[in-house]
Amino acid sequence: MSTKLEGKSVQEWIEEYPLLHKLIKMDEVLWVNPHYNAKNKNTNLSISNISEAAERLQRFAPYIETVFPETKNTNGIIESPLVEINKMKKAMEQAYQLDIHGTLLLKCDNDLPISGSIKARGGIYEVLKHAEELALEHGMLKTSDSYKIFASPDFRQFFSQYKIAVGSTGNLGLSIGIMSAELGFKVTVHMSADAKQWKKDLLRSKGVNVIEYPSDYSKAVEEGRKQAEADPNCYFIDDENSKDLFLGYAVAASRLKKQLEEMDITVDEKHPLFVYLPCGVGGGPGGITFGLKMEFGEHVHCFFAEPTHSPCFLIGQMTGLQDKVSVFDFGLDNRTDADGLAVGRSSSFVGKTIGNMLSGCFTIQDQRLYNFLRELADQENIFLEPSALAGFFGPIQLASQKEGEKYLTNQKLQTNMDNATHLVWATGGSMVPEEMMKEYYRRGVHDNVE
Template sequence: MDTPEIEPTTEPPMQHGSRGASDPVLSRLAREEPLTWWNPPVDSARGLAASGVDPALVDDAAARLERFRPWIAATFPETAPARGLIESPLDEAGEWQRVSGIRTGRVLLKRDDILPVSGSIKARGGVHEVLQYAETLAVRHGLLPEPPRPGPDYTVFGAEPFRRLMREHRVVVGSTGNLGLSIGIIAAALELRATVHMSVHAQQWKKDLLRSRGVEVVEHSTDYTEAVAAGRVAAEADESVHFVDDEHSLSLFAGYAVAGARVARQLHDLGVAADAEHPLYVYLPCGIGGAPGGVAYGLKREFGDAVHCVFVEPTRAPCMLLGVYTGRHDGISVAELGLDTRTVADGLAVGRASGFVGRAVEGLLAGYVTCTDEAMLSQVRSLHGAEGMVVEPSAAAALDALRRVAHEGAGENPMKVPDGATHLAWLTGGGMLPDHVRAGYLAGRSDNRRSRDRRPHHRSLED
C-alpha cells in the first residue's frame, strides 16, 4: 500500500540559530512523514561561485583518472573493454515509467549499481582519492615525475618498487558500507593497507567482503558519525596513514563531480536535450552528502539552470535537509528530532550531514525529498518487476522521489515540471548484493528495519 504523502512545501529556510519544534517542516521530519521541500531558486552561476569549490579540482581529478586507466584495465578485468574507464551506463526505464503511471517526459536510470570495481556510486570518489594518494606517494619517493609531466605508463604501479612503497602505508576511512568497499577494494589492489571503521548496524555482508580482501574492519557500537570520528583520531597519530575524510574531502568531492561531464556525453549520445524547454531532473540519494554533492556540482557545471538536482533521504535520517533548512549544517543532528537513523537504506543512515557539502551545494539544489523504508522497499520490488534489476533500498529512494515529483508536477508542484522534462534516477548501489540479501529486499525484509512502536518521541529543539 502506498505511504501517505505530505504536500510539497516551499517554506523558506530558517535563519541561522532560529529553531523550534513548532516549525511545520521540523515537525513533519520529527514525525517521519515523507516530505518534499523546494529550495528557493538560485541562479546556477551564482550558486557555483558561492560553493567555494575550485572547478580546476574536477578537471585535475578527470586527468588523474585518465592517467590511471592502463593500471585499472590491467587490475580490474571488467574495465578492460572500456580501457580502464570506471563508468556506468545510462538506461531507459520505459516499463517502470509505465507501471508507475508517469505519462509525460522520459525516465532514465544512471546505473551506478553496476559501476565497475565496487558496484556503487562510491567507486567514483573513493577510487579517485586512493589513486591520488598513491600517486602522491610515488612522486614524493621519486618513483614518478610530478604530473602532468610525461611519465611512465601507470601500469608501473603493479611493479615491485611501487607495491613495496604502498605496503608501507595505510588508508583509513569511516563508512556506512559502500565507501568502505570502494576504498578497501582499490587499496588492496594497490597493496596499500586499509582500515575501515563501521557502525555495528552496517550490513554484515559488506564487512565480510572487506575482510575477505584483507581489509581491517573496526566496528563501533555508535552511529556512522562516531565511526568517522574514530577513524580520524586513529589516523592522526601516524604519518604513514592517510585518512579519507568523508565529511570534508575535496578529493572525494572532485572524483564524484567528474560524473557531470560524462553524463553530458551520454545524454548527447542518446539524443536527449537538456535545456529550458527540456529540463533535466536528477534524483540523488543522500547520506552524509559527499557523493550526491559532488555529482550535483558536476552536473551544474555542465547544464547550469537546465538541470534540477533533488537530494533524497530516508525519513529516519534526513540529515542534509535538516542541516540546510535550519542553516546549522553539521551543527545539528537528526537525534535532536528524536530520530535514530535506523533505516533499511543503510548507505543513507547518517545523522549529521557534511557541513562542507551542505554549504557548497545549498545554492545548487532544487529540492529535497524524504522517503519511508516501506516506499524504498516497494520501489526495489517495482523496479525488479518492471526492468529485472535489483538495487539497494538506498538506490530505490531515487525512484520513489522521481515518481512523486513527476506526479506532483501535474498538480501544485512549484517547480512546474514540463511535459518535456527528462527524469534521471541515480541508482547508487546494489551490484554486489549477495543472493540472500537480494531475496530479502524483494520480500520486503531487512535486518535494519525496526518496528515503529519503538520510535522514540522527539524532543523539542529548545530543550
C-alpha cells in the same frame, strides 16, 4: 528534545520551520530549497578542478585495466550504463495514478566496476590521488610515465609502508578498502552498526582491517580520524570534508553529458533534466550535483532523497545549521535499512558548497524502497540495494505535491514537462549476495505505501 541548538530551543526551531513537525513524525515530505539559484560565496571550486580530476583518472586507466580486467571494455575508465526504463515508468504511473511527463532513465552506478556502487567514483579517485602524490614525492613516478607501473611489485612494496583509514556505513568502505588493498596499502575501515555483514566479510577477504562500532556513522568517522591523527603514515579519507572525494564524484557529470548526447537526449531550456540522488552525508550526490551544474547550469534540477528516519541533509539545509544539527536533536532514531543513507549529521562542506545548486530534498519510508525494488526487478530485471531505490520517489513527489507544482511554476517549467528527462541515480546493488537480494525482493509489494 530539550537541547538548545545555536541558542534556540527545539520548539523554537519547529515554530520557525513548520515542516519539522512532519519530519519528526517521520512523514514523507518534499522540501523545495528557497535559496536555489542564490549567489554562493562558499566555494572556490570550479570546472577546472573537475577537469584535473578527470585527467588524473585517465592517467590511471592503464593501471586500472591491468589489475581489474572487468574494466577492459571501458579501457580502464570506471563508468556505468545509462538506460531508459519505460516499463518501470508505466508501472509507477499506474501504482500512483499520475503521469510522469517525459522520459525516465536510470544511471546504473549499481553496475560500476570494482566496488559496485557510486562510491567507486569518489572513493577510488581519492585513493589513486594519494598514491600518485606519494609516488611523485618519492621520485618513483613522472606524470609522463605509463601508470601501469603501479601494478609492479616495487610499487606494492612501497605502498605497504603506508596506511589508509576511513569511516563508513558500507559502500565507501568497500571502494576504498578494495582499491587501497590492491595498491598495497594497509587499510582500516571503521564501520558503523548499520553496515551490512556481507560488506564487512568482503573487505576482510581482501585483507582489509575492519573495526566495528555499535554506534552510528559519525562515531566511525570520528574514530577513524583519531587513528589517523596519531599516525603520521596514516592517511584519513574524510567523507564529511574531502574535496577530493567530492571532485571524484563530480567527474560523472561530463561523462553523463556524453551518454545523453549518444542517446539523442537534449538538455536545454525546453528540455529540462531532473536528477534524483540518494543522500547520506552528502558527498556523492553533492559532487555529482556540482558537476551537473557546471555542465548544464539552470537546465538541470537536482533533488536529494533521504529516509524518513535520517533526513540529516534536509534538516541541515532547511535550518541553515548544517553539521551543527543532528537528526537525534529532533527525536529521530537514524535507523533505516538504507544503510548508505543512515547518517545523522550532514557534511557542512557539501551543504555550503552546493547550497544554492540544490533544488530540494524529499524523504521516503523504508517499505517504499522495497516496493520500488521489487517493481524494478519485475519490470526491468534490474536489482538494486534498498538505498539505491530512494530516488524513484522523486518524480512522483514532484508530480503529486503542491510544493512540486510550485517549483515547476516558479522555474517556468510547466509547459516543457512533456520534453523533460527524469534521471534516477542508482547508487549500489550489483555486489549484494544473491540470498540477501532475494530477501529484499520478498519484502516488496506492488501497491504504494499509505
